[in-house]
Amino acid sequence: MSNVFLSHNNIISALGFSSEANVQKIHDEITGLQVVSNETLLNEPFCSSLVNQTLLEKKFQNLHPKGQFTRLEKMMIASLSPVISASEIELDTKVGFLISTTKGNIDVLDKNSPFPTERAYLSALGRTLKIFFGFANEPTIVCNACVSGILSVAVAKQYIQQGLYDHVFIVSGDLVTEFILSGFNSFQALSKSPCKPYDKNRSGINIGEVAASILVTKDEKKLAKESVQILGTGSCNDANHISGPSRTGEGLYRSVLSALGDSKIDPQEIDFISAHGTATMYNDEMESIAFNRLGLSKTPLNSLKGYFGHTLGASGLLETIVGVHSLNNNTLYASIGYEELGVSLPINVIQKTEEKNLNVFLKTASGFGGSNTAALFKKII
Numbered sequence: 001m002s003n004v005f006l007s008h009n010n011i012i013s014a015l016g017f018s019s020e021a022n023v024q025k026i027h028d029e030i031t032g033l034q035v036v037s038n039e040t041l042l043n044e045p046f047c048s049s050l051v052n053q054t055l056l057e058k059k060f061q062n063l064h065p066k067g068q069f070t071r072l073e074k075m076m077i078a079s080l081s082p083v084i085s086a087s088e089i090e091l092d093t094k095v096g097f098l099i100s101t102t103k104g105n106i107d108v109l110d111k112n113s114p115f116p117t118e119r120a121y122l123s124a125l126g127r128t129l130k131i132f133f134g135f136a137n138e139p140t141i142v143c144n145a146c147v148s149g150i151l152s153v154a155v156a157k158q159y160i161q162q163g164l165y166d167h168v169f170i171v172s173g174d175l176v177t178e179f180i181l182s183g184f185n186s187f188q189a190l191s192k193s194p195c196k197p198y199d200k201n202r203s204g205i206n207i208g209e210v211a212a213s214i215l216v217t218k219d220e221k222k223l224a225k226e227s228v229q230i231l232g233t234g235s236c237n238d239a240n241h242i243s244g245p246s247r248t249g250e251g252l253y254r255s256v257l258s259a260l261g262d263s264k265i266d267p268q269e270i271d272f273i274s275a276h277g278t279a280t281m282y283n284d285e286m287e288s289i290a291f292n293r294l295g296l297s298k299t300p301l302n303s304l305k306g307y308f309g310h311t312l313g314a315s316g317l318l319e320t321i322v323g324v325h326s327l328n329n330n331t332l333y334a335s336i337g338y339e340e341l342g343v344s345l346p347i348n349v350i351q352k353t354e355e356k357n358l359n360v361f362l363k364t365a366s367g368f369g370g371s372n373t374a375a376l377f378k379k380i381i
Helices: 019-027 053-061 071-087 122-133 148-161 178-186 250-263 281-293 312-329
Strands: 005-012 034-036 046-049 095-100 140-142 167-174 210-217 228-237 272-274 300-302 360-367 371-379
Touching (some): 005 071, 005 312, 019 312, 053 071, 071 167, 095 122, 095 312, 140 148, 148 228, 148 312, 148 360, 167 312, 228 312, 250 281, 250 360, 272 312, 281 360, 312 360
Parallel strands (some): 095 140, 272 360
Antiparallel strands (some): 005 228, 167 210, 228 371, 360 371
């Protein structure tokens, strides 16, 4: 099978409108989270990271759009456009297109939305983006809760290795909306202060929004300077509960084992883990158990939720892109918010950003419905 690589990429978030801007803020340990008072979203203050609407409109209008677009569509278009441009790839029949999201255009269901409710269908989102960019093929929508972003990377890898496509573009995104906030608030899971993954004094999650894009390719002539190889992927459903993960970490454990088997590397070759780390008791505890079962308790680990909040289906691709830059910058980024271990088994949470020679990283994600996905990436030397 041919090698498959992650290449050109872009992030739009509260921290900035490029991957480099976002990574620099993370390097400086600056968070995009802030306390928000907006009663149209939630009837009490909440902590979140929101994309700047004024900057988004300016960025989007520079692309000379025709027609009406939802907020998520604008974010996704503004994110993906520079990736396609930088790649210089013609969007012919050998180019695939993946869209990963948890809720898509869920905000069009709000009572004051100017869009018809049909725009909330994921197929409508796919059709809008396909037409805007001029893709020859129909998009594949990857919608599997909070593993959607990293699962899309695994799907793209399989498409290329099966010979269906030579290149695949992925765009991932989710919004902060009344629907999302009310759902998590009903679980009593929202924190009113910045989240603290794995910390003893954590008080819940923050919801954030982002759009992230990347090129997956087998063509070594189409690689960006920060490109990495996809070594292997794995995905497993623990079938435990609609919203609660397996207490033994079984699904995540098996996903990582599968990714290791696909990669044909030893766990000790992993230099760091970009974990899910939602700052909820059950998720953090489950991850600590799974990583200990895998012999990875001493491997440096971070959660990026303290910078962006939980960006739902987009989180996996967002955090993968940051991990790609981490490898190439030879820098371990701090898991901000963490002070004191708050899980039952030891894990090596990164407390301070530091330079270190890096070669391989593991990205994991877990989500509602028992979904779990893992992927391993290697620096191109």
